[in-house]
Amino acid sequence: MEGKLVEAHIQTRSLSIYMPPSYNNSVRNYPVIYVQDGGSLFHSVLSELEELFSFGLVEEVMIVGIEPMDRLDEYTPWFSPSISSAFPPFKGEGREYLTFISQNIKPYIDRHFRTKTDRQHTGMMGASLGGLISVYAMYEFADYFSKFGIISPSLWYPNILSFVQKNKVGKENRVFLYVGEEEGKRKNNIQREMVNNVLVANKIFLRKLSKDNYQFVLGKNADHQKKYFVHQFLNGVKWLYPK
Numbered sequence: 001m002e003g004k005l006v007e008a009h010i011q012t013r014s015l016s017i018y019m020p021p022s023y024n025n026s027v028r029n030y031p032v033i034y035v036q037d038g039g040s041l042f043h044s045v046l047s048e049l050e051e052l053f054s055f056g057l058v059e060e061v062m063i064v065g066i067e068p069m070d071r072l073d074e075y076t077p078w079f080s081p082s083i084s085s086a087f088p089p090f091k092g093e094g095r096e097y098l099t100f101i102s103q104n105i106k107p108y109i110d111r112h113f114r115t116k117t118d119r120q121h122t123g124m125m126g127a128s129l130g131g132l133i134s135v136y137a138m139y140e141f142a143d144y145f146s147k148f149g150i151i152s153p154s155l156w157y158p159n160i161l162s163f164v165q166k167n168k169v170g171k172e173n174r175v176f177l178y179v180g181e182e183e184g185k186r187k188n189n190i191q192r193e194m195v196n197n198v199l200v201a202n203k204i205f206l207r208k209l210s211k212d213n214y215q216f217v218l219g220k221n222a223d224h225q226k227k228y229f230v231h232q233f234l235n236g237v238k239w240l241y242p243k
Contacts, residue, residue: 001021001022001025002021002050003018003019003020003021003023003046003050004018004019004023004024005017005018005019005039005043005046006019008108008112010104010105010108011104012069013066013067013069013100013104013105014038014067015064015065015066015067015105016038016039016043016064016065016067017062017063017064017065017109017113018039018042018046018062018063018064018065019062019113020050020053020060020061020062021050021053021054021060022060023060023062023114027114028114029114029115029116030060030061030062030113030114030115030116031059031061031062031115031116031121031122031123031241032061032062032063032064032106032109032113032115032116032121032122032123033061033062033063033064033122033123033124033125033147033149033237033240033241034064034066034101034105034106034122034123034124034125034145035063035064035065035066035124035125035126035130035233036066036068036071036075036124036125036126036127036129036130036131036133036134037065037066037067037068037071037126037127037130038065038066038067038068039065040065040226040230041065041125041126041127041130041151041229041230041233042063042065042230042233043065044230045230045231045233045234048234049234049237052234052237052238056243057238057242057243058237058238058241058242058243059241059242059243061123061237061241062109062113062115064105064109066101066105070091070093071129071130072087072088072090072091072129073090073091073092073093074093074094074096074097074133075094075097075126075129075130075132075133076090076091076092076093076094076129076132076133076157077092077094077095077132077133077136077140077157077160077163078092078094078159079091079092080092080157080158080159083189083190083191084189090157094133094136095136095140097133098133098136098137098140098141101141101144102141102143102144106122106144119142119143119144119145119146120146122144122145122146122147123145123146123147123148123149123240123241124137124138124145124147124148124149125148125149125150125151125233125236125237125240126149126150126151126153127151127152127153127226127229127232127233128151128152128153128154128224128229129154130151131150131151131152131153131154132153132154132155132157132160134148134149134150134153135148135150135153135155135160135164135201136160136163138150138169138173138175139163139164139167139168139169142169142170142173146170146172146173146174147173147174147175147240147241148173148174148175148176148240149176149233149236149237149239149240150175150176150177150178151176151178151229151232151233151236152178152179152180152183152194152198152224152228152229152232153177153179153198153201154191154194155194155197155198155200155201156184156190156191156192156193156194156197158190160197161197161200161201161204164201164204165204168208169208169209171208171209171210172210172213173209173213174213174214174239174240175205175209175213175214175215176215176217176235176236176239176240177198177201177202177205177214177215177216177217178216178217178218178219178232178235178236179194179195179198179199179217179218179219180195180218180219180221180222180223180224180225180228181195181218181219181220181221181222182195182221182222182223182224183195183222183223183224184224194224202216215239217232217235219232
C-alpha cells in the first residue's frame with residue numbers, strides 16, 4: 001500500500017501534499033510537517049519513508065511541501081544587502097511568509113484533511129535558506145510549530161546568530177540540526193562561515209533545548225548539495241516523529 005500525493009493551490013501558492021499509506025483506510029488524524037521548497041526534499045524518498053513507516057520506526061505523517069515564489073526574499077527574516085553582484089538584496093519577507101503559512105495554509109490543510117492541529121504535532125523542515133527560515137519560525141511562530149528539521153541552514157546570514165542567542169525558545173521543542181563539514185569552504189564571501197556558525201548555533205541549542213529532544217549531525221565529507229539534504233530529510237523525520 002502506498003501513500004498519495006496531491007496538488008493544491010492557495011491564492012497563487014502551490015502545495016504538494018503527501019498522505020501516508022494508511023490515510024484512506026483509517027479515520028484517525030495525522031501529524032503534519034510543513035516543508036520549504038515544495039517537494040524537492042521529499043518526493044524522491046517517499047518509498048524509503050514508507051519503509052520506515054512499515055517497519056514501525058516512524059509515526060505516519062502528512063507532508064505539505066510549499067512552493068516558494070521568491071525564496072531569496074521569503075526565506076530571509078530581515079533585509080540584508082546582496083552577497084554577490086549576480087543577485088539582488090534579500091528583502092527579508094520571512095515574517096510575512098510564515099504568517100501566510102500559519103494563517104492561510106495551515107487552516108486550509110486542517111479543514112480539508114484529517115490532521116492533528118495542535119503545535120505538538122505540527123512540524124516545519126527546510127534546507128539552506130529553507131533551514132534559515134525554519135530557525136526563525138522556531139522563535140517567532142512557536143504557537144503553531146514545535147518540531148523543526150533544520151538542514152544545512154544558511155546561518156551565515158547577517159545577525160542570525162545574535163538573534164538565536166538573545167531570544168527565548170521553547171525548551172520542549174524537538175529539533176534536528178544538520179550541516180555538512182565541507183559546506184561553504186569554497187566560497188569567498190560570508191558563506192564561508194556556514195559550518196562555524198552552525199557549530200555556534202549548536203552550542204546555543206544545547207543550552208536552550210532539552211537534550212532528550214535535540215539532535216545535531218555533522219556530515220562527513222558532505223558539501224552543500226541536494227543529495228545530502230534529501231538524505232537528512234529522512235533522518236530528520238525519524239528524529240522528529242519516532243514511533
